[in-house]
Amino acid sequence: xxxxxxxxxxxxxxxxxxxxxxxxxxxxxxxxxxxxxxxxxxxxxxxxxxxxxxxxxxxxxxxxxxxxxxxxxxxxxxxxxxxxxxxxxxxxxxxxxxxxxxxxxxxxxxxxxxxxxxxxxxxxxxxxxxxxxxxxxxxxxxxxxxxxxxxxxxxxxxxxxxxxxxxxxxxxxxxxxxxxxxxxxxxxxxxxxxxxxxxxxxxxxxxxxxxxxxxxxxxxxxxxxxxxxxxxxxxxxxxxxxxxxxxxxxxxxxxxxxxxxxxxxxxxxxxxxxxxxxxxxxxxxxxxxxxxxxxxxxxxxxxxxxxxxxxxxxxxxxxxxxxxxxxxxxxxxxxxxxxxxxxxxxxxxxxxxxxxxxxxxxxxxxxxxxxxxxxxxxxxxxxxxxxxxxxxxxxxxxxxxxxxxxxxxxxxxxxxxxxxxxxxxxxxxxxxxxxxxxxxxxxxxxxxxxxxxxxxxxxxxxxxxxxxxxxxxxxxxxxxxxxxxxxxxxxxxxxxxxxxxxxxxxxxxxxxxxxxxxxxxxxxxxxxxxxxxxxxxxxx
Amino acid sequence: xxxxxxxxxxxxxxxxxxxxxxxxxxxxxxxxxxxxxxxxxxxxxxxxxxxxxxxxxxxxxxxxxxxxxxxxxxxxxxxxxxxxxxxxxxxxxxxxxxxxxxxxxxxxxxxxxxxxxxxxxxxxxxxxxxxxxxxxxxxxxxxxxxxxxxxxxxxxxxxxxxxxxxxxxxxxxxxxxxxxxxxxxxxxxxxxxxxxxxxxxxxxxxxxxxxxxxxxxxxxxxxxxxxxxxxxxxxxxxxxxxxxxxxxxxxxxxxxxxxxxxxxxxxxxxxxxxxxxxxxxxxxxxxxxxxxxxxxxxxxxxxxxxxxxxxxxxxxxxxxx
Numbered sequence: 001x002x003x004x005x006x007x008x009x010x011x012x013x014x015x016x017x018x019x020x021x022x023x024x025x026x027x028x029x030x031x032x033x034x035x036x037x038x039x040x041x042x043x044x045x046x047x048x049x050x051x052x053x054x055x056x057x058x059x060x061x062x063x064x065x066x067x068x069x070x071x072x073x074x075x076x077x078x079x080x081x082x083x084x085x086x087x088x089x090x091x092x093x094x095x096x097x098x099x100x101x102x103x104x105x106x107x108x109x110x111x112x113x114x115x116x117x118x119x120x121x122x123x124x125x126x127x128x129x130x131x132x133x134x135x136x137x138x139x140x141x142x143x144x145x146x147x148x149x150x151x152x153x154x155x156x157x158x159x160x161x162x163x164x165x166x167x168x169x170x171x172x173x174x175x176x177x178x179x180x181x182x183x184x185x186x187x188x189x190x191x192x193x194x195x196x197x198x199x200x201x202x203x204x205x206x207x208x209x210x211x212x213x214x215x216x217x218x219x220x221x222x223x224x225x226x227x228x229x230x231x232x233x234x235x236x237x238x239x240x241x242x243x244x245x246x247x248x249x250x251x252x253x254x255x256x257x258x259x260x261x262x263x264x265x266x267x268x269x270x271x272x273x274x275x276x277x278x279x280x281x282x283x284x285x286x287x288x289x290x291x292x293x294x295x296x297x298x299x300x301x302x303x304x305x306x307x308x309x310x311x312x313x314x315x316x317x318x319x320x321x322x323x324x325x326x327x328x329x330x331x332x333x334x335x336x337x338x339x340x341x342x343x344x345x346x347x348x349x350x351x352x353x354x355x356x357x358x359x360x361x362x363x364x365x366x367x368x369x370x371x372x373x374x375x376x377x378x379x380x381x382x383x384x385x386x387x388x389x390x391x392x393x394x395x396x397x398x399x400x401x402x403x404x405x406x407x408x409x410x411x412x413x414x415x416x417x418x419x420x421x422x423x424x425x426x427x428x429x430x431x432x433x434x435x436x437x438x439x440x441x442x443x444x445x446x447x448x449x450x451x452x453x454x455x456x457x458x459x460x461x462x463x464x465x466x467x468x469x470x471x472x473x474x475x476x477x478x479x480x481x482x483x484x485x486x487x488x489x490x491x492x493x494x495x496x497x498x499x500x501x502x503x504x505x506x507x508x509x510x511x512x513x514x515x516x517x518x519x520x521x522x523x524x525x526x527x528x529x530x531x532x533x534x535x536x537x538x539x540x
Numbered sequence: 541x542x543x544x545x546x547x548x549x550x551x552x553x554x555x556x557x558x559x560x561x562x563x564x565x566x567x568x569x570x571x572x573x574x575x576x577x578x579x580x581x582x583x584x585x586x587x588x589x590x591x592x593x594x595x596x597x598x599x600x601x602x603x604x605x606x607x608x609x610x611x612x613x614x615x616x617x618x619x620x621x622x623x624x625x626x627x628x629x630x631x632x633x634x635x636x637x638x639x640x641x642x643x644x645x646x647x648x649x650x651x652x653x654x655x656x657x658x659x660x661x662x663x664x665x666x667x668x669x670x671x672x673x674x675x676x677x678x679x680x681x682x683x684x685x686x687x688x689x690x691x692x693x694x695x696x697x698x699x700x701x702x703x704x705x706x707x708x709x710x711x712x713x714x715x716x717x718x719x720x721x722x723x724x725x726x727x728x729x730x731x732x733x734x735x736x737x738x739x740x741x742x743x744x745x746x747x748x749x750x751x752x753x754x755x756x757x758x759x760x761x762x763x764x765x766x767x768x769x770x771x772x773x774x775x776x777x778x779x780x781x782x783x784x785x786x787x788x789x790x791x792x793x794x795x796x797x798x799x800x801x802x803x804x805x806x807x808x809x810x811x812x813x814x815x816x817x818x819x820x821x822x823x824x825x826x827x828x829x830x831x832x833x834x835x836x837x838x839x840x841x842x843x844x845x846x847x848x849x850x851x852x853x854x855x856x857x858x859x860x861x
Contacts, residue, residue: 410676437685
């Protein structure tokens with residue numbers, strides 16, 4: 001996340017442009033804007049110190065800021081606008097506590113992201129299934145009705161992202177050229193025996209050159225709200241036409257809970273009155289997910305296309321991974337001890353999202369943590385999933401995750417993978433994590449020199465597993481790269497690779513929900529936000 | 541004990557031509573040649589011919605706002621400039637002409653300083669957006685972003701590479717100097733340490749020839765010398781009472797081992813840091829003469845006892861000592 005990159009502001013900064021984390025701790029500053037302003041004005045330098053007199057709010061908080069290291073999300077050090085800060089404040093532990101007090105009237109469902117779960121596994125030194133059971137139990141004692149993971153929503157979104165990619169890629173100029181080239185190559189004799197002619201080699205060479213020069217029209221993944229925020233506010237029209245218009249798993253999970261699962265969960269008895277409203281809380285690896293939850297597309301419309309008070313928003317509150325750990329600590333819950341007890345019990349209370357949104361007669365997948373093709377990716381594996389399926393669908397190439405030969409482009413956070421068919425580079429995908437790599441992607445799009453067909457863009461270096469809201473590497477005595485490696489290992493151990501065509505949840509989604517409604521449900525959109533000309537431009 | 545009266549710097553030339561304040565200047569690494577930049581949105585190249593500096597080239601149309609800083613690539617062929625228009629530009633000298641070969645976008649607003657690493661591999665820019673960018677350079681001028689360094693809490697005023705420790709130093713309106721180094725465990729540049737001590741904006745810094753020592757100046761009118769290494773900095777001395785107003789720029793001469801400073805009091809001072817713990821004033825621009833407005837930048841000539849300075853009075857001056 002990096003809302004801090006939006007600092008199109010003067011040298012004299014309001015506190016809201018400072019660290020999000022710190023602001024959440026410093027409640028007085030946010031709760032009362034008026035007092036905040038007074039503080040600002042009164043906090044001038046003491047003239048007796050013999051130096052210039054100017055506001056000094058940032059420095060006052062420097063100790064808090066300094067404890068945020070670079071491994072945290074870039075945005076944590078920075079400058080969300082005041083409005084965004086207020087919004088983030090609404091998605092705090094305090095807000096969650098408030099919602100929990102009200103579960104009798106408005107039942108509460110919690111969704112825990114896989115990245116958060118793995119991060120907590122590192123903290124509590126355990127494995128995901130066991131921890132998920134314990135979290136279920138503990139949140140149950142807090143009054144939470146259901147605790148889910150994101151497996152199904154993630155697969156649903158990956159599938160829709162793949163469909164979107166296919167449509168855009170097939171309409172691209174590059175794909176037309178690739179098809180023509182492949183036709184020509186296929187018609188040339190001698191190829192079947194592995195033989196080739198100098199003439200054909202020459203032709204292949206010129207085709208390669210032509211395809212390499214062909215600017216691509218990349219699909220830019222838009223799951224990362226930090227990137228979305230930056231794209232809308234800073235990059236604007238350069239990136240927005242290329243951005244994927246599919247919602248993220250966080251949002252779609254909320255939508256499914258409120259539109260599909262709600263009735264089944266809380267209205268088992270048809271005579272019973274349905275709850276006024278179901279509250280959905282997400283535990284996410286990133287603070288910017290809070291911003292995502294309040295985007296306009298997060299309001300659920302009813303069948304008459306009108307925002308429905310009862311349905312509310314897809315996500316009512318988002319807390320970061322470490323905030324959940326803080327909540328446990330605050331309430332004096334010894335997770336490690338509960339894990340020990342759970343080991344002995346071997347209870348089977350694990351919640352299953354599929355079960356709650358499916359028709360009853362469908363067989364439910366045993367493992368709650370599953371994936372179609374991806375086991376080793378930090379950020380849900382958009383690029384990998386789409387690459388594998390598109391290679392099969394468009395070029396008949398069978399690939400598994402292990403077959404993908406990623407090449408590091410500039411640094412560990414910028415990797416590319418190429419599909420070659422008959423010696424031609426037909427499809428090129430990239431993972432670009434962190435601000436520096438996003439910059440290069442954006443600059444190349446601007447200069448019409450983009451070479452990628454799909455870019456999995458994430459604002460955090462290391463991707464979502466290294467999100468700004470995760471347990472800090474230094475709290476675990478690890479370097480960021482070590483921790484990232486450990487988390488990917490945990491993920492690999494716990495994610496079961498399954499054939500998605502047989503996943504009851506997926507079948508159910510496409511069977512029970514009208515295809516037009518699916519389209520409506522998953523769609524989001526982005527608009528460039530124009531910033532007003534800054535007065536500060538007049539200064540030096 | 542009465543201080544000996546510092547001698548006067550000799551004003552050797554005044555270079556006129558810029559139409560607005562002159563912000564910064566850079567000596568060519570080999571030739572008797574000076575690049576200057578100004579709010580008039582031009583860069584001027586001054587060549588020393590027949591005992592005088594001649595404005596040989598005026599580089600226009602690279603930027604749309606004030607040009608804040610210029611720096612020669614150590615190869616002597618390429619000049620980088622940066623501007624309040626948020627971009628940096630690369631000017632390549634070929635076939636007797638300068639051509640703007642690239643404009644680097646990325647910063648969100650005013651770029652305050654541009655600086656090359658001594659091996660020419662990297663270029664750094666810093667901005668009011670509080671970030672520092674490190675660019676990977678190459679011969680085709682298709683520079684790519686290597687790193688974006690966030691850490692300063694305010695406007696970053698100045699950046700300079702230190703080749704001895706392979707580090708980048710930056711100074712800021714947040715009153716600090718930060719030392720950045722590539723860290724393998726992050727696969728990125730990270731802040732190695734922060735030097736505190738200045739009580740107001742730090743405007744500029746430079747190193748001695750060994751690059752073991754750093755001198756910094758700022759709004760607090762102090763001239764501080766630190767002994768630096770990869771892990772930290774130790775203050776050797778803080779000299780005050782030289783300039784009567786903000787100090788904007790500092791340059792540590794390689795051959796002379798003297799330090800030149802300039803600032804808002806329109807003056808230029810030459811300091812002797814032979815005894816690091818007791819820096820003395822050796823010479824100054826003659827009182828009542830020299831620049832008639834803020835002096836924005838000083839630069840020691842790489843191999844001779846010559847100083848170049850530029851000012852809000854739109855002139856560039858050459859001094860000898």
